[in-house]
Amino acid sequence: MPPFPKKWLIVLLVLGFGIPLLNPLMPDVVSSYRLFLVSTMIIAAIAVLGLNLLTGFNGQISLGHGAFYAVGAYAAAILMDQYDVPYYATLPIAAVICFVVGYLFGQPALKLEGHYLALATFALALSVPQILKYKWLEGITGGVQGIVLSKPEPPFGLPLSEDQWLYYYCFIVMVILFWISHNILNSRSGRAMMAIRDYPIAADTMGINLRLYKTVTFGISAAITGIAGALSASAIAFVAPDSFNIFLSIKFLIGLVVGGIGSLAGCVVGGIFYVLVDNSAQALSTFIKNDLGLQFDLSAYTVFGILLIALMYMMPMGIVGGVYAAMRSLRRGSKGPAPSERPAVAASKPAASRQGH
Amino acid sequence: MKKTNRRTFVAGVSAAALLTSRSVAFAQKKYDDGASDTEIKIGHTNPYSGPASSYGVIGKTLQAYWKSVNEAGGINGRKINFISLDDGYSPPKTVECIRQLVEQDKVLCTFNTLGTPCNTAIHKYMNSKKVPQLYVATGASKWGDPKHFPWTMGFQPDYHTEGVIYAKHLLANVKDPKIAVIMQNDDYGKDYWEGFKEGLGKDASKVVKHVTYETTDPTVDSQVIQLKDSGANVFFVIAIPKFAAQAMRKAGDIGWKPTIYLNNVSASVASAMKPAGFENVQGVMTAAYLMDPTDKQWDSHPDMKTWVDWMKKHNPGGSLSDASNVFAYAVATLMHETLKKCGDNLTRENLMRQAANFQKWKLPLALPGITVSTSPTDFYPIQAVQLARFKGETWELFGDIMHAESS
Numbered sequence: 001m002p003p004f005p006k007k008w009l010i011v012l013l014v015l016g017f018g019i020p021l022l023n024p025l026m027p028d029v030v031s032s033y034r035l036f037l038v039s040t041m042i043i044a045a046i047a048v049l050g051l052n053l054l055t056g057f058n059g060q061i062s063l064g065h066g067a068f069y070a071v072g073a074y075a076a077a078i079l080m081d082q083y084d085v086p087y088y089a090t091l092p093i094a095a096v097i098c099f100v101v102g103y104l105f106g107q108p109a110l111k112l113e114g115h116y117l118a119l120a121t122f123a124l125a126l127s128v129p130q131i132l133k134y135k136w137l138e139g140i141t142g143g144v145q146g147i148v149l150s151k152p153e154p155p156f157g158l159p160l161s162e163d164q165w166l167y168y169y170c171f172i173v174m175v176i177l178f179w180i181s182h183n184i185l186n187s188r189s190g191r192a193m194m195a196i197r198d199y200p201i202a203a204d205t206m207g208i209n210l211r212l213y214k215t216v217t218f219g220i221s222a223a224i225t226g227i228a229g230a231l232s233a234s235a236i237a238f239v240a241p242d243s244f245n246i247f248l249s250i251k252f253l254i255g256l257v258v259g260g261i262g263s264l265a266g267c268v269v270g271g272i273f274y275v276l277v278d279n280s281a282q283a284l285s286t287f288i289k290n291d292l293g294l295q296f297d298l299s300a301y302t303v304f305g306i307l308l309i310a311l312m313y314m315m316p317m318g319i320v321g322g323v324y325a326a327m328r329s330l331r332r333g334s335k336g337p338a339p340s341e342r343p344a345v346a347a348s349k350p351a352a353s354r355q356g357h
Numbered sequence: 358m359k360k361t362n363r364r365t366f367v368a369g370v371s372a373a374a375l376l377t378s379r380s381v382a383f384a385q386k387k388y389d390d391g392a393s394d395t396e397i398k399i400g401h402t403n404p405y406s407g408p409a410s411s412y413g414v415i416g417k418t419l420q421a422y423w424k425s426v427n428e429a430g431g432i433n434g435r436k437i438n439f440i441s442l443d444d445g446y447s448p449p450k451t452v453e454c455i456r457q458l459v460e461q462d463k464v465l466c467t468f469n470t471l472g473t474p475c476n477t478a479i480h481k482y483m484n485s486k487k488v489p490q491l492y493v494a495t496g497a498s499k500w501g502d503p504k505h506f507p508w509t510m511g512f513q514p515d516y517h518t519e520g521v522i523y524a525k526h527l528l529a530n531v532k533d534p535k536i537a538v539i540m541q542n543d544d545y546g547k548d549y550w551e552g553f554k555e556g557l558g559k560d561a562s563k564v565v566k567h568v569t570y571e572t573t574d575p576t577v578d579s580q581v582i583q584l585k586d587s588g589a590n591v592f593f594v595i596a597i598p599k600f601a602a603q604a605m606r607k608a609g610d611i612g613w614k615p616t617i618y619l620n621n622v623s624a625s626v627a628s629a630m631k632p633a634g635f636e637n638v639q640g641v642m643t644a645a646y647l648m649d650p651t652d653k654q655w656d657s658h659p660d661m662k663t664w665v666d667w668m669k670k671h672n673p674g675g676s677l678s679d680a681s682n683v684f685a686y687a688v689a690t691l692m693h694e695t696l697k698k699c700g701d702n703l704t705r706e707n708l709m710r711q712a713a714n715f716q717k718w719k720l721p722l723a724l725p726g727i728t729v730s731t732s733p734t735d736f737y738p739i740q741a742v743q744l745a746r747f748k749g750e751t752w753e754l755f756g757d758i759m760h761a762e763s764s
Contacts, residue, residue: 144543238477
């Protein structure tokens with residue numbers, strides 16, 4: 001993965017912090033609703049980041065990250081509802097709970113590879129809504145009724161609206177989590193994770209403890225997705241088993257594949273993509289029906305499907321991978337291959353061939 | 358500031374007088390967001406995709422209804438702009454859709470948003486924004502709470518009340534009851550079950566067996582066998598049509614002949630009674646409030662005739678045997694009437710005032726004698742049901758219309 005250019009990162013951070021402040025000045029352009037929508041995109045991006053650490057960087061496929069998202073959301077909701085824990089304090093607790101759940105689930109997952117692991121995680125995602133409804137847990141989970149919460153209030157008397165504060169809350173958490181992930185991936189452990197993905201036997205021979213790395217990665221991945229779940233509990237101010245159906249896990253996977261497997265920037269793109277498509281699919285469907293006169297009932301998933309097929313043909317490495325490839329070929333066309341580009345291309349090759357499976 | 362001389366003072370006063378007199382003349386025309394001289398915007402969420410997409414027919418019939426209203430000239434000269442969004446029965450998505458409707462599209466109110474969890478997710482939001490959340494499509498009992506949620510109103514008789522009615526009828530009519538219950542394991546099932554237990558009161562111990570099923574189960578055969586083995590002589594079925602039919606058929610097949618109470622949700626002749634086998638469902642009792650389109654006794658009723666004509670003309674894709682289409686039509690006419698009563702005062706406050714001001718209004722397609730009544734303290738539009746017994750191939754209404762106050 002080529003590193004994200006630093007100056008662009010700073011520009012994006014400044015924009016991310018600055019634009020919401022325009023909310024009172026331009027209420028139509030930077031509306032509260034749009035801030036809320038961007039907050040949900042940020043939450044989605046964090047969830048996809050969790051999945052990416054596991055699938056993109058460690059090569060373990062999960063179809064069940066919605067389960068960890070649900071655990072995080074319920075952990076936060078129960079803490080706020082039953083124990084009056086302030087909303088910001090629920091994040092680390094939810095992260096720890098999800099880490100433990102993910103670590104434990106990682107143990108049996110060690111014995112499963114590829115498609116089998118995907119199926120096992122799929123089963124996990126299917127069972128979580130049922131477990132939440134289970135009568136022994138009903139006392140704390142609220143059963144099918146779910147738990148109604150309050151929205152986070154801006155702290156220290158900051159002159160921010162609820163939606164502005166929610167945005168900043170999510171944005172700050174996202175920046176911290178991406179910074180942590182970036183540091184993990186560029187450390188010895190990160191290189192070990194990727195070595196396991198690319199050449200497990202070689203990694204084992206080099207003395208990397210596969211068992212430890214795989215389970216801990218599972219735990220970290222679950223923790224990050226769990227934090228996203230906890231944020232969503234605050235943002236929506238309501239949790240119910242129906243919020244965490246199997247389609248949620250599938251959407252994370254779509255976000256991952258579309259954004260770019262094994263790319264941190266891809267997580268953000270993926271999160272934005274799936275929220276956007278989910279929101280505009282119906283408008284597109286009505287447009288096709290009323291304005292083009294075609295009698296098709298397009299659901300969001302149909303649009304997802306068509307876009308996915310198209311993307312797989314045009315950008316098999318996801319949007320971010322595709323953009324990098326386009327930039328590279330552009331540069332090569334104008335100046336010839338820059339010497340610093342070459343190792344990056346070579347390094348991403350084996351990863352690309354592995355992810356083809 | 359410039360000193361005010363006499364002339365400007367007089368001019369100012371007369372201008373003010375003119376302005377106030379104008380506003381008096383037009384005092385009747387008042388608008389909030391979403392209403393204007395030409396248009397009324399109404400928001401709606403409904404699952405058109407995902408696991409609960411079978412409810413999509415309700416949304417489609419509602420859209421057809423407002424289209425037909427617009428073709429006939431609208432309401433008080435205003436066209437209805439009905440914006441229906443797909444929430445896939447996922448509460449977080451409902452929140453997104455509703456915020457889009459309220460903040461971007463600026464609707465006057467929402468109407469018939471579907472699903473208990475979905476409505477729960479937006480309950481607080483709608484009330485803090487003071488946007489009417491009218492006639493929600495769920496039978497939970499929490500929608501009629503004007504003290505805490507003055508902007509939310511339900512529509513149908515709640516499941517809780519219906520459960521109470523079955524329990525009371527059973528205690529009065531069945532000697533030495535031993536009760537078996539099958540229940541769908543979700544909020545809808547639990548609402549019925551809580552009401553039923555409340556109705557039994559101290560006799561709750563007469564429930565000898567209580568089993569549940571999930572909508573993902575292939576059949577409920579094993580549950581019914583368990584229930585028969587409990588030796589029960591009363592069978593209360595809290596199930597959607599597919600499973601209700603299975604349960605009653607299985608009971609007949611294994612020679613179990615209890616007194617059966619069937620929840621209204623599954624009272625459809627076409628989708629529950631016929632598949633269960635008419636020989637197995639003779640004497641089954643249910644509580645109804647709307648006419649069943651497959652029930653032949655209504656064929657010549659004027660309401661039913663109007664509905665059939667309307668369906669053929671404006672909703673040709675819709676099924677004439679689907680009770681959901683009757684439901685959607687009935688609730689849309691109530692909304693239609695509410696907006697008509699608002700006249701030119703289309704503020705959110707007035708909309709709620711009119712919604713809470715129905716006195717025995719005759720709802721099309723409601724059973725004869727069942728009417729809509731609301732007041733500032735009563736946010737349950739329909740609270741009456743009538744018991745019906747299955748005979749031959751149709752339901753036969755019996756007894757009085759029963760009014761029950763819940764919660």
